[in-house]
Amino acid sequence: MSKDYLQRLVFEHISARAVVVQLDEVVDEVVSRDSYPPAVAALLGEALLVVALLSSGIKFQGRVSLQLQGHAGLKLLMADCTNDGGLRGIARLDDEAGLPGERDELFESLARDGILTLTLDPSDGGQRWQGIVPLEGASLANAVESYFERSEQLTTRVFLGQEAGKAGALMLQQMPGASDDPDGWNRLEQLASTVKPEELLELEARTLFQRLFHEEQCRLFEAHPLRFDCPCTRERVVNVLVSLGQAELTALAEEQEVVEVKCQFCNEAYHFDAVDVAALGHEGDTADSSDPTIH
Numbered sequence: 001m002s003k004d005y006l007q008r009l010v011f012e013h014i015s016a017r018a019v020v021v022q023l024d025e026v027v028d029e030v031v032s033r034d035s036y037p038p039a040v041a042a043l044l045g046e047a048l049l050v051v052a053l054l055s056s057g058i059k060f061q062g063r064v065s066l067q068l069q070g071h072a073g074l075k076l077l078m079a080d081c082t083n084d085g086g087l088r089g090i091a092r093l094d095d096e097a098g099l100p101g102e103r104d105e106l107f108e109s110l111a112r113d114g115i116l117t118l119t120l121d122p123s124d125g126g127q128r129w130q131g132i133v134p135l136e137g138a139s140l141a142n143a144v145e146s147y148f149e150r151s152e153q154l155t156t157r158v159f160l161g162q163e164a165g166k167a168g169a170l171m172l173q174q175m176p177g178a179s180d181d182p183d184g185w186n187r188l189e190q191l192a193s194t195v196k197p198e199e200l201l202e203l204e205a206r207t208l209f210q211r212l213f214h215e216e217q218c219r220l221f222e223a224h225p226l227r228f229d230c231p232c233t234r235e236r237v238v239n240v241l242v243s244l245g246q247a248e249l250t251a252l253a254e255e256q257e258v259v260e261v262k263c264q265f266c267n268e269a270y271h272f273d274a275v276d277v278a279a280l281g282h283e284g285d286t287a288d289s290s291d292p293t294i295h
C-alpha cells in the first residue's frame, strides 16, 4: 500500500466519524520545492495533513483548500487536496529574517492577527463555498477545531504529528443527527485524546483505530492513496504568456535571456528562451487572425 493515504471509519451507534491520514513522500515533495525555514516547512506539513483530512468529507469533484494569512513574516500559507487525493501546498514569506524559528512561535505570531480560510471548490459545476474565521488557538489543530465549532457547529478533534519528513493525523468529528448512545461522543473524545504523536506516525491506520476504538462498533472503509499533484502544465503557462500579448512578451524576452515562469502553487519552473518566446508571439498572431469577429 502507498505510504501516503487516508482511511476513515464511522461509528455504528454514535453520529461521528474518524479519519486517519499518513503522509511520507508528499510532505517531502511539497517542502523540497522551495527552501523553507524549518518552522514554515513544519506548518506546511500540518496544513497538508488538515486538507487531506478534510478531503475525506467532500462529496463533489474538486478541491478543498486551506489558507493561512497573517502579517508576521509569513504572508500566505496554503494547501489543498482534491477529492481523489491530489495534494499541493505553498508558503509565501515576506520577511524571512523576522520569522520565528519554531513552529509554535510561528503559529502564535500568525494567530495574533491572522485569518484562516477554508474553500470548497467544485470542478463539476457546483457552487464554490468559502468560510473565513480569525486564526485562533495555540496550534493549527486547535484553529481547525474552532473553525468547525464556529461555522458548522460540529465538534471536531484534530491531532497532528510530524517528524523527519513523516506526518500523521487523526480527526474525530461529530456528524449531524442524533446518536443512539448519548454518552458515546464523550467516550470517543476521551479515547481519541489518548493518542500519542508517535502513534500517528508509526501505526497503520487500521491498527491505530483498533487500538483506540476496539470496544466500539464501527465500520472501516478502504484506505485511499494520497499523492502530490498540481494540475499546472507547460501548455497552461503558454496560454498565460500568449494572453500577455506580443509587446509584453518582447519586453520580457529583452529583459531576461530565458523567461522563467513559476507555478504559484507548486513552484514548478517553466523556461522559455528567445526562440520559444518568438514562437509564442506567433501563436498569439494565429489566435488573433483566426478570430472570426475581426474579419
Ligand SMILES: [Zn+2]
Residues within 6 Å of the ligand: 230, 231, 232, 263, 264, 265, 266, 267, 268
Ligand atoms: Zn503547479
